[in-house]
Amino acid sequence: MTDLLLRCGNLLDVESGDYTEGDLLCADGRIAETGRGLTAPEGARVVDLAGATVLPGLIDAHVHVTAATADLGALPSWSPSYAAAHAAQIMGRMLDRGFTTVRDASGADFGLADAQAEGLVRGPRLMFCGKALSQTGGHGDTRPRGTRVHDGHSCCAGLGRIADGVDAVRAAARDELRKGAHHIKVMAGGGVASPTDRIDSTQYSTGELRAIAEEAAAANRYVAAHAYTGRSVSRALQAGIRSIEHGNLIGADNIAEFLEHEAFLVPTLVTYWALQAEGRDFGLPQQSWRKVDEVLDAGLAALELAHRGGVRIAYGTDLLGGMHRHQNQEFRIRGEVQPPLEIIRSATSTAAELIGMPGRLGTLRAGALADLVVLDGDPLADIGVLADPDNIRTVVQHGVLVRG
Template sequence: MGRLQVVGAVVADGTGRDPIDVDVTVEDGRIIQLGASDDEPGERLDAGGLTMTPGLIDAHVHLGLSSPIQPQFSFQISAAEIAADIFATAGAALDAGFTTVRDTGGIDGGVVTTIAKGKVRGPRVLSCGPVQCQIGGHGYYGADWEPTELWSGHHLPGLCALSMMSGNADELRGNVREAFRRGASFLKLCVTGGVVSAHDRLTDTQFTVEEIAVAVQEAAARGTYVTVHAHNNEGIRNAVEAGARCVEHGTDLDEPTATLMAMRGVALVPTFAVVERLLHDSAEAGLGESVRDRVLGVRERMTEALAAAKEAGVRIGLGSDLIGPAQARRGKELSLRAALETPMEALVAATRTNADILGLSGQVGVITPGAQADLVLWNGNPLEDPELFSDPTNAVLVIQAGQIVKDLR
């Protein structure tokens, strides 16, 4: 891998500082210098008129839910087609400018390693493996008539494992150990009901503090952490008390709970894009109209939760949570967040802050010497027009670990 010098771009480095005109020199997959180089420049890439950002990070993806949801859950789609859909979604993430993603439930380690080996196009993937849920809780999508013990038959080893169910703390301990055996790098628990659920309500809490703490203990033993799917405050507080380090969604987060999260260093990853998609067309994801009814009002409440979290000083990342086949416009999450905050705040959430939440601080998410050379060159300036983030064709050039993986110039 030789040296590459990207010249002429306006660079927004992911830290929140004002963009500057600066050359970026890359060698052996890493950024080695900002500014003009006196050394032999190697390959020179003219990026005049383009805006450079770090490779984007989506902290809440579901590669394993890339097929129409209900047909997948009811065994109407072959393993080959599910695999094809997963890998198509992975390639689309890269094309949208996302060079790193955190999969929050649905894939086994085989997907991670297949992408990492370069056998299919895709971002760097950190995965929790199967979601951990309580019996009949959010994450369980079987038919009403289906015996609980048959749910694991939906798993496709090495490819897709949607969730593992536990009836008590001992079962949960065994299941999280199994998730780590399958390649998980962190854990995700569902501690409240969810939108895409058939057996609970958003106001339900799931798992006890003592049960959540078991998963936290097992994660800590491996030097990693637990994040939780949570919509209501009681579930969030249970998770924080148990030692979870991150909250997904946080729809009804109030000021006292946000303050508690900030005090304990617990991050929040709101997810607006999936709400927008399900309100617009739940059938497109392969879901029934009842899901749309469940999501009504979530966008407004999540907006209030975002404001409460900001006021309390919570670290706030960014995640799309897109499900089903329509995952090509992943950058819509940045456009939606830019409208609620500023375009720069949305970019920082999707780069430096997400890298911090994922445990990759300084390695990705910033344009600085020593960081991985994950870079996106945008047609125009998405900090002036954040809708540019929504259209993958505006990401005209994507560099991942120093390699050009997309080039529309």
């Protein structure tokens, strides 16, 4: 691996919020050194940044790289190879938008993760959970009302698998962990894209949720839960779940629970904006599109409530189909209620902590993996700089120039 020296950049320390003008040396896939006037090792590639901004590589903590359509009920009928081809294209475009690591929140498996790690697929480093666990009639059950038979393992391109009862959910969690899942995803409440549940429903019994959390903890992994309402969020946190996805309808009482359980919130505001505007164009069924308004307006207020309460918040997007191109717009939306540095941390250091890689990702400190984004403009002065991928000049992943 050729060493890489980035010269004369404005390096952002996301922990302090301070810029340092200087050079950054990448060696053996890691950040070897930062400082002024660094000497380029023999044979190193040197890139003059001429004062451009350097950030750690971005992390999106809620994606679905196999969701090439918003009609999630159609995915199980797709050929796995066809879904993988779409996923490869989606992942490559994520990398070009500055996202060097993503956490897949159901759908991706060890095959895609291995293909990316081996260089067969160009894209972000992939933290996967396999299939999300859903109760019958839950958010991961994509069958319409008239369909009775289901494949409980959803072996093909779908996002979820159905398991009911404590013994069954334990077995399902163990099976996903057997296949290498970095985390377990569970549907703990109703959702937009599911055809037969209500947004305000709670899903899975407390005993089932606790069993899933116990299995993840036994494997030194954690559980992420899809949940909108304060009631479903509270049940998930009390069961030992570490990461709440969406949380659009949380209330003030939930904030203390997040802090008590040291849990994370992963809002995904851009997907509701995109689903309302374009969802039907990319396959979202009409009955699902009607649910969007129930969570769209509340999401920004929930984010502000969590931010003011000191909840750890990670960056997520949850986009589907052709709407993946809006991935960076989440920065602009969050800018309505959060300061730029907190938003940047959500996509770097806080997200790295969530996925269990603090100090290795989300920082420009020596010893970290050399994932970097070089920007034209100052995102601390205007977070909109990150919302427009055209401002991304260079992307470095594991010490290799992958864009620019």
